[in-house]
Amino acid sequence: MNTKLRTRSMGLAALALTASMGLAACGSESDTDSASEPTTSESSSETPMEESESPMESEEPMAADAPFGPGCAGVPTSGEGSVEGMADDPVATAASxxxxxxxxxxxxxxxxxxxTLNSxxxxxxxxxxxxxxxxxxKKDLNALLKDKEMLTTVLTHHVVGESLTPENLAGEHETLAGDMLTVExxxxxFTIGEASVVCGNxxxxxxxxxVVDQVLMPQM
Incomplete structure (x- = not known):
C-alpha cells in the first residue's frame, strides 16, 4: 500500500511540474510577442515624420525668386502697391x-x-x-527738379537697358544716360558706390x- 501511494504521489508531482512548465512557456511566448509589438509601432510612427518633411523642401524654390532686403517691410502687403500688384503694371505706373x-x-x-519707362x-x-x-x-533738390535736362540725366543714370537678376547684378552696366554703374x-x-540695395528683385x-537708399549721381 505505501509503495503504491508513493508511486501515485510521484506521478501527480510529475504531472504538476509538466503543467507548470507548459504555463511558463506560454507566458514567455506572450512576453516575447508583446515585446516585439513596440518595434512595429515605432517603425510605423516614423513614416509620417519622413513624409511631413517633403512639403518644406518644395517651398525653397519659391523663396529664391522673392524680393529681398529689410526695405521690403515697407512695401504694402496687398493692393496695387504690393509686390504682387506691381508685377501687373509697367515700371513707372508700378512705382506710382x-x-x-x-x-x-x-x-x-x-x-x-x-x-519712355513704361514702353x-x-x-x-x-x-x-x-x-x-x-x-x-532741399535747395539742391528743388534746383534739380527745375532743370529738366539735368534731371533726365540723373534719372536715366538709374536705369539699365537689360533685365538683371540677383545672380548677374554685380558688375559694370551701361545706363540709359550712356555712362556706367558699378554694382558690387x-x-x-549689394551696393552701388555708397548706396545699398534695401529691397531687391x-x-x-x-x-x-x-530699391536703393541713396540717389545715384552721375559723374559730370
Whole structure:
C-alpha cells in the first residue's frame, strides 16, 4: 500500500511540474510577442515624420525668386502697391503705387519719362526711396527738379537697358544716360558706390526694380 501511494504521489508531482512548465512557456511566448509589438509601432510612427518633411523642401524654390532686403517691410502687403500688384503694371505706373517712391515718381513725371519707362522692355531700375531724396539739401533738390535736362540725366543714370537678376547684378552696366554703374556684392547684399540695395528683385511688367537708399549721381 505505501509503495503504491508513493508511486501515485510521484506521478501527480510529475504531472504538476509538466503543467507548470507548459504555463511558463506560454507566458514567455506572450512576453516575447508583446515585446516585439513596440518595434512595429515605432517603425510605423516614423513614416509620417519622413513624409511631413517633403512639403518644406518644395517651398525653397519659391523663396529664391522673392524680393529681398529689410526695405521690403515697407512695401504694402496687398493692393496695387504690393509686390504682387506691381508685377501687373509697367515700371513707372508700378512705382506710382508704391508709398516708398513718391518723390521718384514726381521726378520721373517732371522729366517726362513716364511713357519712355513704361514702353521699354527688360529694364533694370535702381529706385531711390523718398528718404534718399530727402537726404539731398532741399535747395539742391528743388534746383534739380527745375532743370529738366539735368534731371533726365540723373534719372536715366538709374536705369539699365537689360533685365538683371540677383545672380548677374554685380558688375559694370551701361545706363540709359550712356555712362556706367558699378554694382558690387552677392546673394542679398549689394551696393552701388555708397548706396545699398534695401529691397531687391521686385518685378514689374517690364522691369526688375532694386530699391536703393541713396540717389545715384552721375559723374559730370
Amino acid at each position: 503705387n508704391n508709398p516708398l517712391l513718391k518723390t521718384l515718381v514726381a521726378a520721373v513725371t517732371e522729366a517726362d519719362l513716364v511713357d 521699354a522692355e527688360n529694364l533694370t531700375v535702381f529706385a531711390p526711396t523718398d528718404d534718399a531724396f530727402a537726404a539731398i539739401p 556684392g552677392e546673394g542679398e547684399d 521686385v518685378q514689374t511688367a517690364n522691369a526688375t526694380v532694386y
